[in-house]
Amino acid sequence: MTAQKIVIVGGGAGGLELATQLGNKLGKNGLATIKLVDAKNTHLWKPLLHEVATGSLDSGIDELSYRSHAYNHHFTFHLGKMSGLQRDKKQVVLAPIHDDAGAMVLPERTLSYDILIMAVGSQTNDFGTPGAGDNCYFLDSLEQAAIFHKKLLNTYLKADNEARTRGRLELSIGIVGAGATGVELAAELHNAAELLSAYGLRHLQRDQLKVTVIEAGERILPALPHRISQAAHNELTKIGVDVRTNTFISEVTADGFNTKDGQHIHADLMVWAAGVKAPDWMKNLDGLETNRINQLVCKSTLQTSLDDNIYAIGDCCHVLQKDGRPVPPRAQSAHQMASHVYKNILRQRKEKGLLNYTYHDHGSLINLSRYSTVGSLMGNLNKGSMMVEGRIARIVYISLYRLHQIALHGYFKTILMSLSGRINRVIRPRLKLH
Numbered sequence: 001m002t003a004q005k006i007v008i009v010g011g012g013a014g015g016l017e018l019a020t021q022l023g024n025k026l027g028k029n030g031l032a033t034i035k036l037v038d039a040k041n042t043h044l045w046k047p048l049l050h051e052v053a054t055g056s057l058d059s060g061i062d063e064l065s066y067r068s069h070a071y072n073h074h075f076t077f078h079l080g081k082m083s084g085l086q087r088d089k090k091q092v093v094l095a096p097i098h099d100d101a102g103a104m105v106l107p108e109r110t111l112s113y114d115i116l117i118m119a120v121g122s123q124t125n126d127f128g129t130p131g132a133g134d135n136c137y138f139l140d141s142l143e144q145a146a147i148f149h150k151k152l153l154n155t156y157l158k159a160d161n162e163a164r165t166r167g168r169l170e171l172s173i174g175i176v177g178a179g180a181t182g183v184e185l186a187a188e189l190h191n192a193a194e195l196l197s198a199y200g201l202r203h204l205q206r207d208q209l210k211v212t213v214i215e216a217g218e219r220i221l222p223a224l225p226h227r228i229s230q231a232a233h234n235e236l237t238k239i240g241v242d243v244r245t246n247t248f249i250s251e252v253t254a255d256g257f258n259t260k261d262g263q264h265i266h267a268d269l270m271v272w273a274a275g276v277k278a279p280d281w282m283k284n285l286d287g288l289e290t291n292r293i294n295q296l297v298c299k300s301t302l303q304t305s306l307d308d309n310i311y312a313i314g315d316c317c318h319v320l321q322k323d324g325r326p327v328p329p330r331a332q333s334a335h336q337m338a339s340h341v342y343k344n345i346l347r348q349r350k351e352k353g354l355l356n357y358t359y360h361d362h363g364s365l366i367n368l369s370r371y372s373t374v375g376s377l378m379g380n381l382n383k384g385s386m387m388v389e390g391r392i393a394r395i396v397y398i399s400l401y402r403l404h405q406i407a408l409h410g411y412f413k414t415i416l417m418s419l420s421g422r423i424n425r426v427i428r429p430r431l432k433l434h
Contacts, residue, residue, distance in 0.1 A: 003030060003032050003033050004026070004031065004033070004114050004115065004349070005033050005035075005112055005113050005114045005115075006022060006026075006032050006033070006034050006035070006113065006114065006115045006116075007035045007037065007092055007111050007112075007115075007116050007117070008022075008034070008035070008036045008037065008116075008117045008119055009037045009038075009082050009092060009116070009117070009118050009119060010037070010038060010118065010119035010120040010121055010314070010316070011036055011037075011038035011040070011066055011077075011119075012043070012046060012119060012120075012121045012314060013046065013314070013335060013338075013404055014119045014313045014314040014334030014335065014337055014338040015036065015038075015117070015119030015120075015313070015314070015338070016036070016043055016064075016066075016408060017334075017335060017338040017339075017407045017408060018117060018119065018313065018338040018341060018342055019034055019036040019073070019075050020069070020073045020075075020407065020408055021338070021339075021342045021407075022075065022342060022345065023070070023073040023074035024073055025342075027073070027074035027075050028074040033075075033076070034074070034075035034076070035075065035076050035078055035111055035113075036066065036075055036076070036077050036078070037077075037078045037080060037082060037092065037094065037111070038066060038077070038080075039079070039080065039081040040066075040079075040141070040142070040143075041065065041066060041067070041079060042063040042065055042066065042142070043063060043064045043066060043069075044059055044062060044063045044064070044142050045062075045331075045401055045404055046121070046331070047180075047400075047401075048062065048401070049139045049140075049141075049142065049144075049145045049181075050139060050145070050181055050184050050185040051188060052142065052145040052146065052149060053137075053139055053145040053148045053149050053152070053185065053188075054149065054185070054188040054189055054191070054192040055152070055153070055192055055431045055432035055433065056188050056191065056192065056369070056430075056431065056432075057432075058428070059142055059145070061424060063142065064408070066079075078094065078109075078111065079097065079106070080094035080097060080106065080109065081094065081095045082094060082095075082120070082281075083095035083108070083281075084286070085116075085285050085286040085288075086110075086286065087287070087288075087307060087309075087310075089112075090112055090113050090114065090116075090309065091110045091111065091112050091113070092111045092113060093108065093109075093110055094108065094109045094110070094111065095108060096108045113309075114309065115309055115310075115311070115345060115348075116309060116310045116311070117310075117311045117312070117313060117341060118282075118296055118304075118310065118311070118312040118313070118316055118317075119312070119313045119314050119316065119334075119338075120278065120279060120314075120316050121278075121314055121315045121316060121334075122140075122276040122277060122279075122314075122315035122316065123138070123140045123276065123278075123279060124138045124139070124140055124273060124274070124275065124276060124277075125274070125275035125276055125277040125293065126274075126275070127274075127275060129249055129250070129251065129252060130250075130251045131251050131252035131253055132249075132252045132272050135252045135253065135254055135270055136176070136270045136271060136272035137151070137271050137272070138271070138272055138273075139181060139271065139273065148271070149432070151269065152189075152192070152269065153433070153434075155171065155269055156171065156193075156196055156201060156204065157201065159171040159204050159208075159268075160196075160201040160202075160203045160204040163203040163204045163208065164203040169204075169208065170208050170210050171204060171208060171209050171210065172210045172211075172212065172256075172266050172267045172268050172269075173189055173209070173210070173211050173212070173267060173268065173270075174211075174212045174214060174256065174257055174265055174266075174267030174269070174271070175211065175212065175213050175214065175270075175271045175273055176214045176249055176252075176257065176270070176271070176272045176273060176274045177213075177214075177272065177273035177274030177275065178213050178214070178215035178217075178219075178220035178221060178222075178243070178245070179221065179223065179273065179274070180221065180364075180366055181273040182213055182220075182271070182273040182274070183213065183221060183232055183366055183368070184366060184367055184368065184369070185271065185273065186211045186213050186236060186241045187235070187236065187239065187241070187367075187368035187369040187371055188369045189209070189211050190206065190209065190211065190239050190240065190241070190369070190371075191369040191370055192431060193206050194206055195430055196431065199431065199433060206240070207240065209240075210240075210242065211240070211241045211242065212242040212243075212244060212267065213236065213241055213242070213243050213244065214244050214247050214249060214257065214265065215243070215244065215245045215246075215247065215274075216246070216247065216248045216249070216274070217245060217246070218245055218246060219233070219245055220232060220233050220243060220245065221366065223328060223364075224364045224366070224375075225364075228364065228366065228374055228375055231374040232366050232368065232374050235368050235371060235372045235374065236368070239368075239371055244265075247259055247263075247265075248260040248261075252270060252272075255267070255268075256270070257270070276293070276315060276329050277294050277295075278290075278293060278294035278295045278296075278315065278316040279294065279316075280294060282294040282295070282296065287306065288304050288305075288306055288310065289304070289305045290318075291318045294316075295312075295315075295316055295317060295318035296312040296316055297318050297319075298311070298317050298318060298319045299319070300319065300320075300356035300357055301344060301354040301355065301356060301357065302317065302319060302337060302340060302341055302344070302357050303354075311341050311344075313337035313340075313341055314329070314333065314334035314337060314338075315329040315333075315334065317337060319357060321359055322358075327357075327359045328359075331400070332361075332362055332400075333359060335403070335404070335407070336357075336359065337357065340357045343355060363375060365396060365397040365400065367397050373397050375396070375397070402414055402418065405417060
C-alpha cells in the first residue's frame with residue numbers, strides 16, 4: 001500500500017502540533033509521508049511575541065528549529081511560502097526563494113497531497129485605516145517583533161540622552177487595540193522601562209514614559225468577561241497606562257493618531273494590534289469558500305465546505321459553534337483543532353465516520369508582566385467561570401505554554417526546558433539589551 005501523502009501548510013501552534021502527532025503515529029511507521037511547510041525556519045509560540053518586542057523574552061532561547069524537530073518526529077520540513085493551490089491535481093505550489101541579494105535559492109516547487117491541512121494563522125487587520133501600514137509597527141511575526149525591539153531600544157536611548165541634556169521630557173508610545181496583545185504589551189513596556197533604568201538609562205524616569213492604549217469599543221478585552229476586563233483596566237491604570245475606550249482611529253500620521261471626533265493623540269512609537277484576518281492570498285485559493293476576513297469556511301468536521309480533502313485549523317478556519325457564533329481565533333482553539341483533525345485523519349484511514357468539532361472554552365488569562373495576571377478558568381461551565389488573579393493566575397498562564405511544549409516535546413524534555421529557563425533567569429539579564 002502506498003504511503004498516504006499529508007501536507008500541512010503553516011507551522012504555528014496548531015500546524016506544528018499536528019505535524020508532530022502525525023509524524024509520531026504515521027510517519028514513524030511508514031504509513032504516511034508528513035510534510036510541513038512554513039515561510040520561516042523557526043517556530044515561536046505566537047502569544048510570546050509581545051515579550052520579544054519589549055525584550056522580556058530572548059527568542060534565541062525559546063524558538064524551535066523546524067528541521068531539527070522534523071528529524072526527531074518523523075516528518076519533513078519544506079521552507080517556502082504557499083503561492084497557489086491546484087485542487088484538480090492535488091498539489092500545493094510554493095513560491096521561489098531568493099536571498100537578500102536577489103539570487104535564487106530555491107525555484108518554484110509543487111507538493112502533492114492526499115490530505116491538505118491549512119494552518120496559516122492570521123495577521124493584524126488595520127481595516128484599511130489611512131497611514132496605519134506606513135507608520136505603525138505590527139507584531140504578527142518574530143521578525144516584526146525583533147524590528148520593534150531594536151526601534152524601542154534606539155528610541156529609548158535617544159530619549160534618555162535628550163532627558164540628560166535638556167531635562168525632563170516625555171516618551172510616548174501608542175497602541176491601537178485593547179485585545180490581549182495590546183493590553184499585555186502595554187504592561188511589558190512599563191516593565192522594560194524600569195529594567196532599562198536599572199541597567200543604566202536613568203535620566204528618563206518611568207513616569208516620563210507615556211503608554212496609551214486606544215480601543216474603539218466600550219471596554220478593553222472586549223472578547224472576555226466584563227469582570228476580567230475591569231480588573232485588567234484597573235491594573236493598567238495603576239501602573240500609569242492611559243486607557244482610552246470608545247476612541248475610533250480615522251488616520252495614522254508620522255507623529256500620532258487622528259481620531260474620528262477630531263482629536264490628535266501624539267506618539268513617538270505606534271503599534272497596531274486591533275483586529276485579525278487570514279492572509280489576503282487566501283481569498284482566491286482555487287475556488288475554496290472564504291469569509292470577509294479571508295478565513296476558509298469549514299464544516300463541523302473541520303473539512304473545507306467545498307473540498308473534503310482539505311482541512312483548516314486555527315485562525316484561518318471559520319467554523320460555527322452550536323450557538324451560531326464562530327470559534328474565536330485563540331491559541332486554545334488551534335490546539336483543540338489540531339487534536340481533532342488528527343483524530344479524524346486516523347478515522348478516515350479506518351473508513352470510520354468523522355467526528356464533529358466542539359470548541360471548549362477553558363477560560364482566558366491576561367498576563368500584565370510582573371505586575372499582575374488576571375483571568376478566568378473553566379469558561380464553558382453552565383454556572384459560569386471562576387476568576388483568578390495574582391500568583392495562581394500567573395502559574396496557570398505559564399502552564400498554557402508548557403502544555404504547548406508538552407504537545408511538541410513530551411513531558412521529560414519540557415521539564416528540562418523549564419529547568420533551563422529558571423537557570424537562564426539567574427545567569428542572563430532580565431531584559432534583552434541588544
